[in-house]
Amino acid sequence: MAYFSSCSKTRHCYSPMLKNFLLGIIVVVSTFQVLVSALDDSTAAKSLSSNLEGPGDDVGxxxxxxxxxxxxxxxxxxxxxxxxxxxxxxxxxxxxxxxxxxxxxxxxxxxxxxxxxxxxxxxxxxxxxxxxxxxxxxxxxxxxxxxxxxxxxxxxxxxxxxxxxxxxxxxxxxxxxxxxxxxxxxxxxxxxxxxxxxxxxxxxxxxxxxxxxxxxxxxxxxxxxxxxxxxxxxxxxxxxxxxFVDLELQPYKEHYIRALLAYDEHQWGSVIFHFEGCLEEYFKEHERCLSDCEGKGQLQGPEFSTVVADAIVDIMACKLDCEKKLSTIYTEPIKLLLQDIYHHLQFAYYKEGELEKAAEATASFLLLNSTHQVMLDNKAILKKELHYTDDDFIPQKDVAEYAALREEMQALMDIIKREYRLRDLLPEGEVINLLSRADQDLKETDDWMSRYEKLGMHIISKSVDLHRHERFVTDGLLKEDQCEELLALTEDLPTEPIGSRKFDLKVARQRLEDDLNEDYEASLRLFVRAAEVVRHYTQRYLQISVSLHLKYTSIVCWSQPQEPALIESCHIQEDGTCVRFDDMADELYSDSYTTVTYLNTADEDGDFQFLNEKNEVDSAFGIKCGRTVGFNSGDRHTIKVPKSGNPRCAMVIRYTTDVNNDEKDYHDTLTLLQRIDELRLANEAKNAKDIMKQFEEEGVRVVQTGKELLGTERFVADGLASDAQCSTLRSMVQNGALLGDGYDHLDSKPSFISPHTEHEMYQGITIYRAAKLAQQNTISPFGLRAFLELSEKSRLLVENYFNLTKPLYFDYTHLVCRTAVGDNSDRQDLSHPVHADNCLLQSDGSCTKGYPAFTQRDYSAILYLNDDFDGGEFFFAHSNKTEQVAVKPQCGRLVGFNAGDFHGVRAVTRGQRCALALWFTHNPNFKELAHIQARKTLKQLELEPEVQHHEDL
Ligand SMILES: O=C(O)CCC(=O)C(=O)O
Ligand SMILES: [Fe+2]
Structure with missing residues (x-):
């Protein structure tokens, strides 16, 4: 006989974690890593916990x-x-x-x-x-x-x-x-x-x-x-x-918790009392949430109907989110909270012999989820016991209204999503597609922090440590090579008598218009992109619901002034000025913010200091490439100018929430860069057929096409590299590879272990690092030349094989070896799990674009350098991660494909597998600047007489 199932037999039950909470045990992770704080030792700057000492002895x-x-x-x-x-x-x-x-x-x-x-x-x-x-x-x-x-x-x-x-x-x-x-x-x-x-x-x-x-x-x-x-x-x-009392606990949550405790004790009367109370309070809270959303519409623009319509869309999205918002009990999100309540309640009614009420709870549940098997089984039992027909199962009135409203809103939202021409959330996005759909996922702020952390950005000091909310210090927003490239923009600029030197977009545009220099253009594109990344991060961090706009973007360098008297009785500011605070009123909580992103480490001193109203130091920290400090523009602060050595440089950005007040120079620069693209496109006269013919003459053969590889934009070609080139690149990895994944995470200790599997060692070298190592004579210019030539050859082949009408730029270039370690014979895992290169493959087979996937990537290519290892086949995959078709690596073989295609690498079970991995983009803003730098380095080195060339190029 079928038997009536309680909630504990189904997936809707609360988790053991929540149960711990319920029993009053606060789950506290005690072995977390304490974040390294760069704050100096002033007592004010210490984190709260470090101030906690044992209590005084005698107080009760x-x-x-x-x-x-x-x-x-x-x-x-x-x-x-x-x-x-x-x-x-x-x-x-x-x-x-x-x-x-x-x-x-x-x-x-x-x-x-x-x-x-x-x-x-x-x-x-x-x-x-x-x-x-x-x-x-x-x-x-x-x-x-x-x-x-x-x-x-x-x-x-x-x-x-x-x-x-x-x-x-x-x-x-x-x-x-x-x-x-x-x-x-x-x-x-x-x-x-x-x-x-x-x-x-x-x-x-x-x-x-x-x-x-x-x-x-x-x-x-x-x-x-x-x-x-x-x-x-x-x-x-x-x-x-x-x-330990949650002082913000809402009544429905309290009922819910008490109900579950009673459920554990099988006190069915109490379960019923509390779940009924919980439902009553829940619907009230839900109604309140809906009504609060009425205050959440963003009004932007002068056109009445579009403003109203956009606001309605915002409000609707907010309302649809209410269910999720109300579903977190303690820190645990309860999936399908309402269903969970009805399920428990049904069982409690049943136990108490209140079969009509059990039927009502069943109907209520099924209204929310009509195909739930356990519930359908329970319904069948109740039907028999109560002699009910389907019509007798009537859901509660509250839930019926709730479900109807939800359904209607959902349907409306679906239409809006499909058909309605939404306002551009990122107006500049049309000119310059920087972070695709950046603002769309702004609303999902839940896990943005961990996403940023994956990209190497980590917060080192938060508002509370910095004594005012809306202050933060974060590391890792720029990499070393990017800092270097940005510093180049300040060269040749005049230093003011006060000691500051300033680059801004007015200067930049003028210079680019006078002389279209490729290096300068590339650095400028990086500048614009970096500004956008910092803006995006700041917006996320401060969680301001309206968009932040760039008001003024600059790079400011400080060195000791020629006349020290100029800075004697004033406070030096990051923006290149020196002010007396007493002259100006603090304007905290205005709509203006500032971020400062450092580009170098000052040789001596150079600290940043937050000041309080009495101009005493609140907190202070040292500076280094990529470290970013954000604060309200009214916050008092000052810096220490380095006493000697290199100037101290930073990207200084001011933001506003006023859309009409954003920087004209910024938009003009984007337009100029866009015009340059178009010009380049128009002038590009290339014939893909000729280029392919040339490749053929050089012995490059396409051995598999999309047809054989079961996809559209895929191919395998052989003969792209000579044995000498392959072995040169391999030995370069031995000599100069940055241990670990080679992605230059600031501060992180290098490690051999592959980020993908513990059974392999992973060593990599980027084009930026290759150029640096060549400069230091760690690798030969021949090696650098092979790296550059093979990358370019691969790029050209991919661009022309796919007959692309837009130019393809390098986005990232990485020479990587994977080496089997230990006993590897019965490994079950992969060398590189199935993934796509420009989106995040989800368990349901969909692939989401957005941080931290590199959405700008359009095509990928891997050029293999050897075959003397076991395993390590590359394969294309289905979205369910099963293998589709495999390719065996060998020196000079290249596999090229659309960066959105799913692929992976089988385990390397013996030996070392080396390859040159290349990612390409159509977006010139993401052009990998290191290629330009590396070409320059190579030119310099090859001109230097003491460099001996043994190999024949
Ligand atoms: O090495 C390979 O064959 C592929 C590597 C890869 O897919 C990646 O690094 O994204
Ligand atoms: Fe990949």
Missing amino acids: AFAVLPDVNEDGQSIEAEINQIDDTNLSFEELYEQGVRAYDDHLWYSCANKIERAVQDYKVFKHTLSNCRLECSKGLRESQLANLTSQVPDFSTFGKFLRDADCYRRCTEESLDTHPQLTDRMESAFEKRLPYHYLQFCYYKLDRLKLAASAAYTYYLANPQDVDTKQNIVYYRDTAKVSETD
């Missing part, structure tokens, strides 16, 4: 407040100083943060706590007003507004709702804060609790501190310091497990 739980603050000022005096009635929560919060800065712990805790409460009231009021107004529950002067004017019924509703909403909020709120995106994001990310935690800690209110830390942690589970602090609190006698 809920200690009385200490009498004096750290600096000796009495708390009572501090309390008496508080005069802040009628402050908005924003003002309270700002003052609380200042109090934190000033070590006034009581004021800090008091103000921030009130800010948090007032913020809750504020949000609640807005939601209620919206709901009441849209449902017509409030009296309105305009209630009977009607008109014969066409369209007025729609406009009339807008007018009525807007009027109602304004009156409602004005009546209900004492203060009228202008909630900025930044402030909202700070509260939504629970940043106030981070401050609160520390201030409570300083006041020795450890239970409160523990709750605040825990509350912050739940929204920021990646935060290392907070995890450490929680461990600390847990280990102190004053705090017990039950003191």
